[in-house]
Amino acid sequence: xxxxxxxxxxxxxxxxxxxxxxxxxxxxxxxxxxxxxxxxxxxxxxxxxxxxxxxxxxxxxxxxxxxxxxxxxxxxxxxxxxxxxxxxxxxxxxxxxxxxxxxxxxxxxxxxxxxxxxxxxxxxxxxx
Amino acid sequence: xxxxxxxxxxxxxxxxxxxxxxxxxxxxxxxxxxxxxxxxxxxxxxxxxxxxxxxxxxxxxxxxxxxxxxxxxxxxxxxxxxxxxxxxxxxxxxxxxxxxxxxxxxxxxxxxxxxxxxxxxxxxxxxxxxxxxxxxxxxxxxxxxxxxxxxxxxxxxxxxxxxxxxxxxxxxxxxxx
Numbered sequence: 532x533x534x535x536x537x538x539x540x541x542x543x544x545x546x547x548x549x550x551x552x553x554x555x556x557x558x559x560x561x562x563x564x565x566x567x568x569x570x571x572x573x574x575x576x577x578x579x580x581x582x583x584x585x586x587x588x589x590x591x592x593x594x595x596x597x598x599x600x601x602x603x604x605x606x607x608x609x610x611x612x613x614x615x616x617x618x619x620x621x622x623x624x625x626x627x628x629x630x631x632x633x634x635x636x637x638x639x640x641x642x643x644x645x646x647x648x649x650x651x652x653x654x655x656x657x658x659x
Numbered sequence: 660x661x662x663x664x665x666x667x668x669x670x671x672x673x674x675x676x677x678x679x680x681x682x683x684x685x686x687x688x689x690x691x692x693x694x695x696x697x698x699x700x701x702x703x704x705x706x707x708x709x710x711x712x713x714x715x716x717x718x719x720x721x722x723x724x725x726x727x728x729x730x731x732x733x734x735x736x737x738x739x740x741x742x743x744x745x746x747x748x749x750x751x752x753x754x755x756x757x758x759x760x761x762x763x764x765x766x767x768x769x770x771x772x773x774x775x776x777x778x779x780x781x782x783x784x785x786x787x788x789x790x791x792x793x794x795x796x797x798x799x800x801x802x803x804x805x806x807x808x809x810x811x812x813x814x815x816x817x818x819x820x821x822x823x824x825x826x827x828x829x830x831x832x833x834x835x836x
Contacts, residue, residue, distance in 0.1 A: 532813060532817065535763075535764070535813050535816045535817055535820075536813065538762060538816070539762050539764045539765070540759070540760065540761060540762045540765060542757070542760045542761050542765055543761055543762050543764045543765035543768070546761070546765055546768050546769070547764075547765075547768060547805065547809060550768060550772065550801065550802075550805040551802065551805055553798075553801070554798045554799075554801040554802035554805065555798070555802065556798075557797065557798025557801070558798040558799060558802065560798075561794055561795045561797075561798060574789075577788050630795055631789070631791065631792040631795060631796075633787060633792055633796075635734050635735075635782070635786055635787075636734065638786065640787065640789060640792060642789070642791070642792070
């Protein structure tokens with residue numbers, strides 16, 4: 532293994548450094564770009580199904596191709612409490628207060644954002 | 660295609676399917692973490708036996724492994740096929756275009772990068788269609804991909820060296836006997 536690491540070319544090492552620094556920078560940039568939201572938008576199959584305030588505790592059940600998914604809003608945080616998809620990635624994400632939870636099998640997206648942020652992310656201009 | 664090539668493709672595909680299946684059984688501590696162990700076999704096939712063998716092995720692996728796991732023609736299958744093809748094409752092209760610029764580890768990194776880029780693009784166009792969601796998750800996926808890419812590259816390099824050494828020993832034994 533030592534020999535392998537020693538035998539890497541300069542291009543190998545530069546590529547590795549470039550990828551690592553770009554992705555770490557990307558993590559910080561995307562974190563800054565997302566301010567804490569006040570609204571929970573639940574999208575099913577690409578269409579917005581629910582828009583709920585983040586400060587109101589409640590449980591929502593949303594239907595999908597793998598049955599109902601239980602989404603819980605509590606103390607300004609959101610999580611997927613129960614889902615019947617095979618990999619359970621959405622459940623493992625746990626509580627979030629900003630960002631997105633995606634459940635691919637159920638075509639379900641939960642977005643935490645403010646109504647202010649949505650305006651900023653809108654189209655700046657359309658040119659002919 | 661020679662009989663020997665077919666045997667090679669069959670054996671390498673069997674290894675790749677086994678690794679792919681094994682990986683799908685592993686519990687993942689972080690969502691989206693995938694080791695991409697099957698890429699080790701693709702890389703070994705590419706370096707030792709050329710692009711066509713690597714492409715065949717990848718195609719056979721994604722189709723058969725998805726049938727075994729039960730994701731055939733589902734979203735996971737589309738993502739894994741797109742990722743596998745993009746990665747083998749990128750590694751093959753890099754090897755052809757820049758002959759000795761990148762070593763096995765570098766090739767593995769390029770494979771991992773294009774695998775992830777293809778999957779993110781496919782996920783955006785086919786399933787998610789929210790560019791914010793993709794942009795948030797991309798850096799994490801690329802970071803994890805680079806780390807697993809390095810590990811797989813090192814494993815592949817050691818494997819390739821040992822296989823070449825064994826081959827050489829075999830030839831010497833034949834000459835001596």
